[in-house]
Amino acid sequence: MATGRTHRPATRSRGIPEATVARLPLYLRALTALSERSVPTVSSEELAAAAGVNSAKLRKDFSYLGSYGTRGVGYDVEYLVYQISRELGLTQDWPVVIVGIGNLGAALANYGGFASRGFRVAALIDADPAMAGKPVAGMPVQHTDDLERIISDNGVSIGVIATPAGAAQQVCDRLVAAGVTSILNFAPTVLTVPDGVDVRKVDLSIELQILAFHEQRKAGEESAADAADGTATPAVAKDHRKGPDGDVPAVMPA
Secondary structure, three states: OOOOEOOOOOEOOOOOEHHHHHHHHHHHHHHHHHHHOOOOEEOHHHHHHHHOOOHHHHHHHHHHOOOOOEOOOEEEHHHHHHHHHHHOOOOOOEEEEEEOOOHHHHHHHOOOHHHHOOEEEEEEEEOOHHHOOOEEOOEEEEEHHHHHHHHHHHOOOEEEEOOOHHHHHHHHHHHHHHOOOEEEEOOOOOOOEOOOOEEEEOOHHHHHHHHHHHHHHHHHHHHHHHHHHOOOOOOOOOOOOEEOOEEOOOOOOO
């Protein structure tokens, strides 16, 4: 029976808070960059700055991994890369299927960052018969009729949904029934999943709306500051021209 829950509780069985788990990939990205530059050690302050968090939070997060660093030396970069990769499950191969090979799905299929992090795209799946057999990112697209077989044959436990919103729940249900227990959802809708299934949602339009809110707030603060120091632009006089339906508004409604 579906519960409507889209993620697991706030803490995991190993006692690592979800908020810490969400920051581990940020640390790993910064550490990988340091490793590629052959940097042997890093201080908590330097790593925190690179990851965009404060150093106290970083030290707390690393304490859950049993890594405390060395006073005056810092953290061993290579060992931390190993520790975090192991905790995130990146020391093994994870086959992934992408369902919905439109513009977004095709872009995800062509993204090289999956393989470098241990995620192997095992199959590309689409409901459009015209897409079947078409190569995308060097891999033939397969039809959704074969979804269950593809999941079984490849031992897939992670699915990526990049379908239109209207098809996402049905695809989700089929993935879960076939044995998928983790879903990355790019469809602009909320998925209902049973207990034991994790869903992570990525909605670019929501992120843009949040940025728009901050831009509007900053503009309001700037206007208030201008008014306070007397530099505000004078208001434009109202246009009292008449149209066939009365006053012509300064800005026509959409």
